[in-house]
Amino acid sequence: MSTFVALARMTLWFVVISFSLAGVSVAADPFARSTLSTKGTLYAGQQVEIDIDVFVPNYFLSPPQFPLFDIPGAVVTMPDDRGLNLNETVNGEDFSGIRKTYVVTPQAAGDFTLPAIVIPFGYAAVPGQTSQGKVTVPSLTFTVAAVPGGAGGTPGVTAGELTIMQTFDRDLKGLHAGDALVRTVTIHAAGLAPMMIPVPKFDAPDGVQIYAHDPVLSEERTSRGEITAGLRKDTTTYVFSKPGTFALPEIALQWFNPATGKTETAQADGAEITVAAAPAAAEDQGLAPPAPPPAEERIDWLWWVGVAAAVVACALLIQLAASLFGRLVTWTETALAQRAQSEPTAFRRVLDACRERDAARLEAALDGWSRKTGNVPLSRWLDRFGDVETRTAFARHRQSRYGAAHSHHENPDLGRLRAGLKSARQLWLEASSADPNTPTGELPALNPVLDAPLPTSH
Template identity: 60%
Template sequence: MNLRILPILLGLFTLWLSLANFALAAEPFARATLATKGTIYAGQQVEVDVDVFVPNYFLAAPQFPLFDLPGAVVAMPDDRGMNLSETVDGAAFSGIRKTYVITPQAAGDYVLPPVDIPFGYAAVPGETTQGRVKLPALRLTVTAVPGGADGQAGVTAAKVTITQAFDRNPASLRAGDALVRTVTVHAEGLAAMMIPEPTFEAAAGVQVYVHDPVLSEDRSDRGEFRGGVRKDTATYVFAKAGNYAIPAITVQWFDPTVGKTQTAEAPGAKVSVAAAPANATALAPPSPPPEKAPFDWQWWGAALLAVTALALLIRVAADLAGRIQAWLDEARMRRAQSEPTAFHRVDEGCRSGDAQRFEAAIDAWSRKTGNIPLARWLDRFADVETRAAFAEHQRLLYRSAQNTAQKANLLPLRTGLRRARRLWLEQTSDDEPAPANELPDLNPALGAEPREA
């Protein structure tokens, strides 16, 4: 060996050792950021972005948990996580972001609890390392709504609108008629369950029947959440003739962008109820009453029995139709939520060649069957080629934005995953009980004896 190149080789070897030690020293970390800017008020919906970073790339996506935060409502939209990449002290990190939606109910300070976020990543390329990080202790300072009671939450939203509709003209009713009023409240940036229930009032002599509300979400064409929608329906029954007034329905809401309390209103209505038509009376002298025919008890008895039998038949037919429909709906739901259907989506993801679609399908199947982490299941049931193909897919999916033109070939995974699933079913069908029915029995047995504790 030429002695002149020996120092160069030793320098390169030392540099390689230092880089390897630096890569091994890199550790996963989490970061929490308050996405909602400005002053936070009680009742306002707040978005918190939580990022999880790992060196190299993920091999099992982070499991972001829902957590309890006293005095606040915590939710997580079903939106897919955002992939991130970042360089920290010269080391490349891959990250995934999820957004929590927190609605504080009163003024004060709120601190995120230190819950665990587990995941799998490639600390050493090609090998799965199980890791976990703590949710950062982000502090939220919530201010009371100006004019609110004891700092409690009212309605805090970007905008609230109310619309209403009547099923008929309120000025053309007769005694005994019913008037149906439908009130729809739309709140931008606020969940539907946080919209308060409107109050339906009526004057004396008017009966009001309030129906169950219908809650929904307003989303854009791209599926982005824009606000909540609450629809309430009430039926007014007018037993007597007269003029009545149906009060307006108002909702006060606080606009955090301008710092003022606004009012949305569904206007009241005036109702005019005419008397029911009376029987006409004859002007000529009344004629002698006709001779009454004897009452036919047998005919009326037969008619009553026929009507009763027809009503019972209609009732039984309607109940049978409802039971059949419910059974069909339950069967379709069972099939849609079954393990074969979930694995069929995995097979379709392989055939499509879409890495994102395949990742979502295999993640959903592993969660449903309890095979978490998936890498452990692959190590037990999959062959070497299948594990290598899956590792290559994970590397290309979660790595930082380098060689973006290179895509994993998912077709080798299709046959390998089928064989692994067949082996898994053969080994688990005899020693593991069948999964419990996720839906309650449609017709529980009457008079069943209670189970002993």
């Protein structure tokens, strides 16, 4: 008997512990819930808010992906992109949650059901480790009633509050025939999307033309970015084509207030406009005088003559510039050619050949300079203007170039020859400037004796 009792006790403890562990497991799983946030009777056209909460144990490691779903016969939006963070304790377990608020606007009366919504996310099932999870949002059904009829049985728009404001671009007094008046009407609808605001009706009395501009839709938001109201701005221009008194009708919209369950009317007052006759000058010509026939345009000969003169002047300037440039190029080329053929240039070639110790080039340079200046033979010129050392250096140069191959000749001192030629040329230039008719010499012998003794100083 004692064995049976002990076995029964063990079985009971096993069942209790199993249920306890099962409860902990259930409590530790992620879950979701849906809540109808808008209370009271719901009406067609009213914005209905539904809160979707997703909870996980510990904390999220990647945010839940809330989808935008469809409900037949309703417009679904999620105006607040940011989620609300939540914390909750369930069965002794701490949960972190994120809430998104959807706005559902039913277009007609009836029952509406939330579709199956699956939301994936990442969370820390075990702290420090990422687990992928997903939850299915519990279904939610709500009933929408029809909006009570307004004037004439026509249902109005459902909003938390609807107001109309208007402005005119000018003083309503002092208008004349042909003037224009701009009327701007702004509708503010709390708890209503801008696209759901009805279009106001602008009427114009006889004798007034009306031009409507494109509406401007916008939203009013809180500091957190939550939409609190919709705004619609309509602008219309009235043109008064004749004098008289005109009554601009009021702008009225019916709206249903779900808080009071009554249909209310928002309006912008009309205006009575007195339009005076147009000024006398305008009356004589008429409000819309026919366009005068186009006058034959006269040719401005003075302007055309000025243009022609400017063109001719530009052409002459271009021709003159081209001629001057051509002359400049010719003069430059001539000057360079003359400089290349001048006596100083020829003598510079002699000095350069001496400095570079190029005997062949020196011989050609000396021949060219002596022929250009008429100092032929060059030895006669050196006898007159060169000193003994210069004549000796020149003779050694000639012997090295034209002497017999078996003869022994000293290497010419081209450096000394260069200095002596410079001094001789300077004396020659001074003598030439003093006596322009100074004889330059006679032709050299056809076969000079290059092995003759070198000149000696006295």
